[in-house]
Amino acid sequence: MGLTAYAAGRPSALLVGVPGAAAVRLAAEAEVRRLGWASASSPASASVLVVCGDPGPSLAAAIDAAWNGVPSPRADVRLSSPGTVRAALADVPATLADLPGQRASAVTGSWRPPAAAEPEHGHGHHMTGAVHGLAMAERADDRDGLKLDVLHLPFGPVLPYWPDGLQIRMAVQGDVVQSAEAAFLDPSGPDFWDEPGARRRAAAHLDALARLLGVAGWRAQAERARLLRDAALDGTPAATLLPRATRFARRVARSRTLRWMTDGLGVHARLLARLDATTTALAHLDDPEPLPPEPDVLGVLPSLLAGRDLAAARLIVAALDPRP
Amino acid sequence: MTPVWTVVALPVALGVLTLLAASGNAVLGAAASGAPAPLRHWDDPLRAAARALVQQRRRTFAADRLLSRVGVVTLPVAALLAAVVLPLGTRAVADWSVGVVWFNAMEVATWAAVWLTGWGPNSAYALVGGYRYLAQGLAYELPHMFALITVALGAGSLNVTRVADAQDGLWFGVWMPVAFAVYLVSALAMAFWGPLAHPVADDVASGAAVELDGPDRLVFAVGRYALLVVAAAAAVPFFLGGGAGPWLPAPVWTLVKTLVVLGALLWAGHRLPVLRMDRFLEFAWIVLIPASLLQMLVVALVVLD
Amino acid sequence: MTLDAFLLLAAALFSVGLYGALSQQSIVMLMMGLELMVNGIVVAGGAFWYYIAPGAADGQVLVLVAVTVMALEMAMGFAVVTALFRARDADLTDDAEDLRG
Amino acid sequence: MQVAAFWALAVTAVASGVAVFRVDSMARATFALLASFLCVGGLLLLLDLHYLGALVVLMMIMEMLVMAVFMVMYMMNPAGLMPMTMIHNGRWALGISVAVFAALAAGIVLTPWPPRRGAPPDDPTYALGEAIMGPKMLVMMGIGLAILATMIGSVVLSTDRGRYDREDPR
Numbered sequence: 001m002g003l004t005a006y007a008a009g010r011p012s013a014l015l016v017g018v019p020g021a022a023a024v025r026l027a028a029e030a031e032v033r034r035l036g037w038a039s040a041s042s043p044a045s046a047s048v049l050v051v052c053g054d055p056g057p058s059l060a061a062a063i064d065a066a067w068n069g070v071p072s073p074r075a076d077v078r079l080s081s082p083g084t085v086r087a088a089l090a091d092v093p094a095t096l097a098d099l100p101g102q103r104a105s106a107v108t109g110s111w112r113p114p115a116a117a118e119p120e121h122g123h124g125h126h127m128t129g130a131v132h133g134l135a136m137a138e139r140a141d142d143r144d145g146l147k148l149d150v151l152h153l154p155f156g157p158v159l160p161y162w163p164d165g166l167q168i169r170m171a172v173q174g175d176v177v178q179s180a181e182a183a184f185l186d187p188s189g190p191d192f193w194d195e196p197g198a199r200r201r202a203a204a205h206l207d208a209l210a211r212l213l214g215v216a217g218w219r220a221q222a223e224r225a226r227l228l229r230d231a232a233l234d235g236t237p238a239a240t241l242l243p244r245a246t247r248f249a250r251r252v253a254r255s256r257t258l259r260w261m262t263d264g265l266g267v268h269a270r271l272l273a274r275l276d277a278t279t280t281a282l283a284h285l286d287d288p289e290p291l292p293p294e295p296d297v298l299g300v301l302p303s304l305l306a307g308r309d310l311a312a313a314r315l316i317v318a319a320l321d322p323r324p
Numbered sequence: 325m326t327p328v329w330t331v332v333a334l335p336v337a338l339g340v341l342t343l344l345a346a347s348g349n350a351v352l353g354a355a356a357s358g359a360p361a362p363l364r365h366w367d368d369p370l371r372a373a374a375r376a377l378v379q380q381r382r383r384t385f386a387a388d389r390l391l392s393r394v395g396v397v398t399l400p401v402a403a404l405l406a407a408v409v410l411p412l413g414t415r416a417v418a419d420w421s422v423g424v425v426w427f428n429a430m431e432v433a434t435w436a437a438v439w440l441t442g443w444g445p446n447s448a449y450a451l452v453g454g455y456r457y458l459a460q461g462l463a464y465e466l467p468h469m470f471a472l473i474t475v476a477l478g479a480g481s482l483n484v485t486r487v488a489d490a491q492d493g494l495w496f497g498v499w500m501p502v503a504f505a506v507y508l509v510s511a512l513a514m515a516f517w518g519p520l521a522h523p524v525a526d527d528v529a530s531g532a533a534v535e536l537d538g539p540d541r542l543v544f545a546v547g548r549y550a551l552l553v554v555a556a557a558a559a560v561p562f563f564l565g566g567g568a569g570p571w572l573p574a575p576v577w578t579l580v581k582t583l584v585v586l587g588a589l590l591w592a593g594h595r596l597p598v599l600r601m602d603r604f605l606e607f608a609w610i611v612l613i614p615a616s617l618l619q620m621l622v623v624a625l626v627v628l629d
Numbered sequence: 630m631t632l633d634a635f636l637l638l639a640a641a642l643f644s645v646g647l648y649g650a651l652s653q654q655s656i657v658m659l660m661m662g663l664e665l666m667v668n669g670i671v672v673a674g675g676a677f678w679y680y681i682a683p684g685a686a687d688g689q690v691l692v693l694v695a696v697t698v699m700a701l702e703m704a705m706g707f708a709v710v711t712a713l714f715r716a717r718d719a720d721l722t723d724d725a726e727d728l729r730g
Numbered sequence: 731m732q733v734a735a736f737w738a739l740a741v742t743a744v745a746s747g748v749a750v751f752r753v754d755s756m757a758r759a760t761f762a763l764l765a766s767f768l769c770v771g772g773l774l775l776l777l778d779l780h781y782l783g784a785l786v787v788l789m790m791i792m793e794m795l796v797m798a799v800f801m802v803m804y805m806m807n808p809a810g811l812m813p814m815t816m817i818h819n820g821r822w823a824l825g826i827s828v829a830v831f832a833a834l835a836a837g838i839v840l841t842p843w844p845p846r847r848g849a850p851p852d853d854p855t856y857a858l859g860e861a862i863m864g865p866k867m868l869v870m871m872g873i874g875l876a877i878l879a880t881m882i883g884s885v886v887l888s889t890d891r892g893r894y895d896r897e898d899p900r
Contacts, residue, residue: 004378007378038371042529042530044534045537223359309602311600315527429785443798633839642747644828645748654817658759679850683848693782693862704884707884722818
């Protein structure tokens, strides 16, 4: 059918990173950019779910939940190493376009709540007033002295501009965060960013900067940061890399709107620190010093997020950029 | 009575300009983010439309489908009804005596549209996106109304065609700069575009539009681009002297000016990060409202003597 | 499109609003009833202007005042509900009968 | 054509007015009320009151959205997923409102309305503007003061923070 084939020609990809397998994600991002595919920000708008690496059990469960949300025609691509990326993505349009195959695997029925909808923690009384199998939200005081509904919201691993494999369970009133618990879903062995070398260090900072700029809603500069990161990793000489990086750093640092949006949260200071770290790393490409180990970010995150609204919380998480 | 051709010409012109805006934005976005060969992205909107049309519909849990449907359909309808009072050259489809107020009323309908789209699917991110648009509406609406009142005050009439004709001497955009700037900000806010795209921002996974799938996503996107086009097209009679201009006939000048304003709005979308609504609300109420009131005072004094 | 038809519509809207205002327990819904009653007044004002005294603008001024009253009533109503909700964590009319602080 | 439009709008207005108190979901109640207001705005347009019709549409959409904020915030069951009747003394209220309607209808039908005096001006909006700025200036000032008093009153009533302690330190 013409329309399905035309739609399958350039699908919309939703990339899911796995902690420890950042190399696969970088290769997948580069390939998606080369093919010119659209990048989806939610399962509903995606037609291809690309899992970069082999997820552990709990991350696999979250990915299956996201996969249920992807409407057909859809394709599920599992990448285990950077080498297989090009071949795997090449035959995605074919799988999307063959209608009989898609119809066989179409999702049936609507999402049901998980059987054991978490009972109220603590007092395990029978869930009074359950609605469609879900408990009514309990209420708690909020910062304006009103008792409002509290919603327990997992900021899942499948989210645009989100650290790979992180999950933050937040208790939210409206869009104000009451409390948060952060954890990595089955963090695996050595991290791709820990290997020594100034190029790797600069690329790590640029990757974090891309996420921060993406959360701040500046997609154009986020993509430019990713281009710089890939250029730094695949060995472009400093002569061409450094001017591009300084121009990028100056433009982002000088943006008054970005400062207006991020000051008061400590995010702007970390942004400037990362920009300086990137430019200094790119200035001395030969020194082998690896990325300094992050202080315990996951521990301090809940206290930073409490009382903030969702937009500020996302900025803080992107600025701190916890690593497993 | 209005000639029949304008009634047909309006939706067609709006459709063509909407497609132009969408593909122009795709190319601009690719160029701004340094993607290889940005020009091949010209047909991204057509691909997205095809994807939306072949997509299977899903049901979110305990969703209010009626309200969600009403919200999604209201967007393009509001854009079309708002464009009804805009002159296509010299003739508007409906030359009402209260064109300016009607334009404002139809554009406020987007508040209901985005909130309903956010409320409908019973999803946390969508609801957050819907409420962000309410904060955005409360922020931009008052300065926007004062800007429109200033224009009507300067022209001495609420009829859009007469407002355009009243600028044959000097364009309002020239001697009402603050009102023009406030209008451009609210033009972005009307279509929740560029720096004012917080309701559908990436930090809540495209907020109000997170659960839209299939035709709903297509109608919502068409409505949003149509609103951007209508906001740009409305800047022409209000601030840029309507169809007036040397050499070319009126409709061509209207089209050229609309494309210039539309290009500026699209370009601004990729130049700035997204404004957070709590900070923009504070800025709007503390800076924009006094500025637009002062502008109205100046115009009133000029008009009186 | 006669005056009687318009006034009957106004009376119908007014009565529906009255039913709502009298029967609803929640203050928010009670205010929706009040808004419907003022809605009836707006229709009546417009009809009287058109059918009885189009020369003078009094009918229009009445409609303008009615619309403003609707806005003010809603604003004050929600302020009272917020204060009541903070003080007594209740938004039902039964818990708001006494004026004790 | 106008008569058809009138009856369509009138029936929709009353039907959505009744629906406001019949539906379970609060969001649907709010937007049924908005539908009723939009029909009244359309009726005002039919009566050549273009400015007031557009004004009613404009203000009512904004008001209903603000009402939706409060309605979802305070209501126990905003989406109506758990149908509960929030009615007290329903029968008595129904009786009173039907009686009121009967009385009003009788009054409307029986009183001999005076014939129309004067013709509608070609631009009613201009006439309203002249009146508001001219003989009815007191009304305009009264409305202005009432709005100011409401703004201050509602802010004082609804906020629990004092004037000086700012919640998020800049």
